[in-house]
Amino acid sequence: MINLNGNLLEDSQASLSVSNRGFAYGDSVFETIRVINGKIMFWEDHYFRLMASMRIMRMEIPANFSPEFLEEEIITLVKANELETSPARVKFSVFRKEGGYYTPETRDIGYVASVKELDDAFYTLSDDFYEIELFKDHYINSGLLSSIKSNNRAVNVLGSIFASENGYNNCLILNEKKSVVEALNGNIFLVKGSVIKTPPVSDGALNGITRKQLLGIVEKIDDYSLEEASISPFELQKADELFITNVITGIQPVSKYRKKEFASKVAKDLLSKLNVKARLGG
Incomplete structure (x- = not known):
């Protein structure tokens, strides 16, 4: 129906x-x-x-x-x-x-x-190998229009075709300033040491629902500090972890970007806290 x-x-x-x-x-x-x-x-x-x-x-x-x-x-x-x-x-x-x-x-x-x-009532962490790459054929513009979920998704469609043709699970999208903004289907988070970083909405990142929940969760954890700041492509291979978030999957850890493979310790920790928050209704 x-x-x-x-x-x-x-x-x-x-x-x-x-x-x-x-x-x-x-x-x-x-x-x-x-x-x-x-x-x-x-x-x-x-x-x-x-x-x-x-x-x-x-x-x-x-x-x-x-x-x-x-x-x-x-x-x-x-x-x-x-x-x-x-x-x-x-x-x-x-x-x-x-x-x-x-x-x-x-x-x-x-x-x-x-x-x-859907298959699962609550979020589970996939153990499947998950490789990503940059999509550089087209960019999205920073600003309010990129932060909303509109039907204007040509870059995401073309990036998804590029990923499929080249054997990647996902791609990261850049804005006109060549900063990493998000994945094709969700927000991107980078972990380096005790710092968890994600691009700001002003860079063109989607104002994601799961992104917002995680920002609230991380702010209450003393072990981590949170940064909403632009991410350069050069930072990706220096990270300890990368993970992608959206409201359907929850948290998707990235296994590999180019020659760098990543852990998923922080992603697992945050996923359990996200499930608790979902059970409590946010």
């Missing part, structure tokens, strides 16, 4: 027009949400990021788009797909309504939500 503008429809009945602005111009934002046994993980952070993204895109936020209303829309969809006792992944997309070319005729919005079952 699909939720299209508040209506539950069978997948085969749910459709969007070819004039949909999300398709035609990428005039759309979305949230990827983890739902465990009918409970949305880190819902408050998702909600406020969605609202911020819509404001950045100058969309008209409907009066009924309260946290309670959208939460109910998501949970109803999960139940309609008989996943209320299972881990699930929900994609909630908001698009500006049809009309106009680059200049929209309206700022009003529509929305669509879909759901798929």
